[in-house]
């Protein structure tokens with residue numbers, strides 16, 4: 248199937264002014280600024296198929312927002328090419344914007360002084376959405392995002408969770424086929440996160456909306472994304488299905504053993520003890536070298552075991568490995 252987003256060798260160069268220390272340094276930098284070039288995004292390529300939910304993740308300063316801003320036409324790339332539904336955002340931003348819904352968790356596209364419903368109405372006029380599809384969309388969005396209790400509240404009086412639901416509805420009013428979400432659950436309580444995650448799943452399932460999500464909340468990633476693209480220092484360091492990235496990066500599993508009574512020798516040649524608290528011991532083992540059941544059998548021979556559990560590595564364990572190994576690249 249043809250990609251809805253195709254990015255090739257994307258580069259964004261920023262010019263930064265290096266400040267010298269002290270008052271004299273500050274004055275000197277002001278009069279004779281020392282400019283250096285720096286690539287916030289440094290040669291990124293990927294393609295996204297229709298209906299995918301992709302987590303675009305990476306540590307602070309990795310280049311996520313810079314990429315999203317270029318995809319939505321806010322920033323101009325220094326080099327490389329972008330196609331969104333076959334259109335370049337640089338060549339025809341208006342046409343691309345019609346295909347996109349964009350939500351920046353830290354900012355709002357709603358109007359502070361208007362009621363939420365009035366903000367939507369204003370966006371209807373700006374986007375020139377025909378009345379019937381607007382009415383249909385608003386009815387669905389109001390129900391799924393549970394907006395009815397605050398649709399007549401001025402935007403400035405909305406709580407963060409209500410405002411975020413309003414912003415997501417605003418981004419979906421013109422029925423975009425692609426939704427960019429930048430930190431959509433930041434600062435929200437568990438209920439609001441749940442509502443937003445459900446909504447994302449729902450629009451993806453029922454309308455095949457393609458979703459690109461940047462987030463530091465790995466629960467978002469685990470619950471929503473089938474694929475992750477991990478960026479660091481402006482480059483892609485991993486791209487693929489979550490399960491295979493976890494499998495590749497975390498060859499270890501954990502066996503947690505609870506003993507009936509203290510024992511002198513807890514060691515085994517098959518696993519490493521990485522933590523002990525009272526009668527509870529955490530053994531780390533390589534899943535390629537020994538299976539959990541073989542390790543349990545070996546330990547049962549020598550230890551009086553009360554209880555046992557196996558902990559599988561999750562996306563957080565894998566991401567920690569990526570960030571650690573690419574921090575200084």
Ligand SMILES: Nc1ncnc2c1ncn2[C@@H]1O[C@H](COP(=O)(O)OP(=O)(O)OP(=O)(O)O)[C@@H](O)[C@H]1O
Nearest residue numbers: 261262263287305306307308309310311312313314
């Ligand atoms: N306008 C700018 N001028 C100069 N440098 C910039 C500018 N915007 C971003 N940068 C730098 O480019 C790099 C990538 O920034 P970007 O905002 O894309 O990161 P990010 O992955 O979105 O980070 P975060 O998770 O903190 O939001 C960072 O080193 C940042 O300091």
